[in-house]
Amino acid sequence: MIEFHLEARSGVAPYMQLIQQVRHAMRLGLLKEGDKLPTVKEVVARVAINPNTVLKAYRELEYEGLVQPRPGLGTFVTSTLGGEADLAAHEPLRRDLEGWLAKARDAGLGDESIEALFVNTFRHFSAERAGNSSARTGRG
Template identity: 80%
Template sequence: MIEFHLDARSGVAPYLQLIQQVRHALRLGMLKEGDRLPTVKDVVARVAINPNTVLKAYRELEYEGLVQPRPGLGTFVTRTLAGGDEAIAAHEPLRRELTDWLGRARAAGLDDEDVEALLISTFREFSEERAGRRG
């Protein structure tokens, strides 16, 4: 079972934050197939948000095929995003390459904010390019 939290200053809509947190947990293997998500009542009692926001997030996750509601029992994970053993095995070498890159960036005089900005903008361009190619 995971616990949700909300960042009021992130500017991201609360229902999107909930979706991101579920996906994050799925990706890191904290949630596996068959696990139950917290009930709507549990979520609103914990983070004090509108119940419809939680319902909307769960509906979105259901639409993506990640979860499935079972009436009277709750909402259950039907698919994991952790990409199997192969993907997890790939984590380690990728992390090493990224660490090397970060070392070079620091050596070139970039501070934390510079690094973050560069990472995000590159990541965004990369995603948009791929999305454009697909569309």
């Protein structure tokens, strides 16, 4: 079962953080079709959040077709974020990333600096790839 956590300084609304965590868990194969999400009461107790915030996140996930509430039973994953490789296929990438993170720590970077560097590099890489894709197809 997924365990939620909230980052107060992230600038991302708490309900969106819950949604993102469910999506990430699905992409990584940690949540699969049929798995049960924590109850609203469990989430409220774990992360000290307003129950309406949890309900809003769960409703959004339901609207997206990713979960389905079952009265008296809980909220269950009904879909996957298909096309993603099996979790075992992620392991070599995870090990490489952990090595990179260790190098970043050894270079004296803190959590926020590491995150900023990663996000900036990822966005630059994605934009560059999108630009190259447009050039190959004659668009852009």
